[in-house]
Amino acid sequence: xxxxxxxxxxxxxxxxxxxxxxxxxxxxxxxxxxxxxxxxxxxxxxxxxxxxxxxxxxxxxxxxxxxxxxxxxxxxxxxxxxxxxxxxxxxxxxxxxxxxxxxxxxxxxxxxxxxxx
Amino acid sequence: xxxxxxxxxxxxxxxxxxxxxxxxxxxxxxxxxxxxxxxxxxxxxxxxxxxxxxxxxxxxxxxxxxxxxxxxxxxxxxxxxxxxxxxxxxxxxxxxxxxxxxxxxxxxxxxxxxx
Numbered sequence: 001x002x003x004x005x006x007x008x009x010x011x012x013x014x015x016x017x018x019x020x021x022x023x024x025x026x027x028x029x030x031x032x033x034x035x036x037x038x039x040x041x042x043x044x045x046x047x048x049x050x051x052x053x054x055x056x057x058x059x060x061x062x063x064x065x066x067x068x069x070x071x072x073x074x075x076x077x078x079x080x081x082x083x084x085x086x087x088x089x090x091x092x093x094x095x096x097x098x099x100x101x102x103x104x105x106x107x108x109x110x111x112x113x114x115x116x117x
Numbered sequence: 118x119x120x121x122x123x124x125x126x127x128x129x130x131x132x133x134x135x136x137x138x139x140x141x142x143x144x145x146x147x148x149x150x151x152x153x154x155x156x157x158x159x160x161x162x163x164x165x166x167x168x169x170x171x172x173x174x175x176x177x178x179x180x181x182x183x184x185x186x187x188x189x190x191x192x193x194x195x196x197x198x199x200x201x202x203x204x205x206x207x208x209x210x211x212x213x214x215x216x217x218x219x220x221x222x223x224x225x226x227x228x229x230x231x232x
Contacts, residue, residue, distance in 0.1 A: 004159075006159075007183065040225065041223075041225050041226075042121070042208050042210070042225050042226055043208075044223070045220050045221070045222075090139050090159070104162055104165070104173060105160075105221065107158075107159025107160050107161070108227075109157070109159055110157070110158070110159055
């Protein structure tokens with residue numbers, strides 16, 4: 001089955017520092033998504049990428065859809081304490097690919113981010 | 118607009134007991150998903166509904182897990198009997214149509230502990 005490798009597994013940074021995390025896949029996805037999960041809550045969508053090479057920003061967050069369609073990265077600039085949480089990448093199969101896996105999200109293992117004030 | 122509602126938020130049971138989780142998606146969302154999230158892992162899809170039809174249940178362990186969405190709105194996920202390895206967070210999500218550009222909105226999850 002499809003697998004996503006997300007790295008690093010965890011990061012400990014000082015407030016104000018920039019953060020970078022990435023995700024690689026053994027297969028191609030048509031959509032890459034980045035989610036953040038706070039303790040006791042479900043994941044919340046941060047950024048969605050729909051085209052290879054696409055670079056998208058959402059405030060201090062920037063994400064890119066790799067040219068090969070097998071990878072993506074997320075950058076957080078000038079981190080603040082509320083950035084603490086678990087960040088997940090997810091790849092999505094095309095909706096019209098046929099079969100039962102269409103539209104299915106495959107998640108990475110997550111990156112635990114800790115920001116020290 | 119209310120988000121995805123799940124209950125209970127926490128459940129502790131003994132192994133071999135049955136357990137059920139309930140999910141109410143965002144109003145107007147046709148697509149509903151149940152995910153399993155083990156500790157330290159990302160969510161894994163168990164089943165996806167388009168209205169009342171289960172269109173992808175390939176990852177659902179059908180020997181002990183069952184799900185229903187009878188009227189195409191709220192949904193119930195059941196485990197009978199529960200095993201120790203079922204301890205995890207069960208997340209429900211919904212999206213408007215299940216299209217590529219549709220956002221999946223997640224509920225807070227039900228944390229299950231099997232003793």
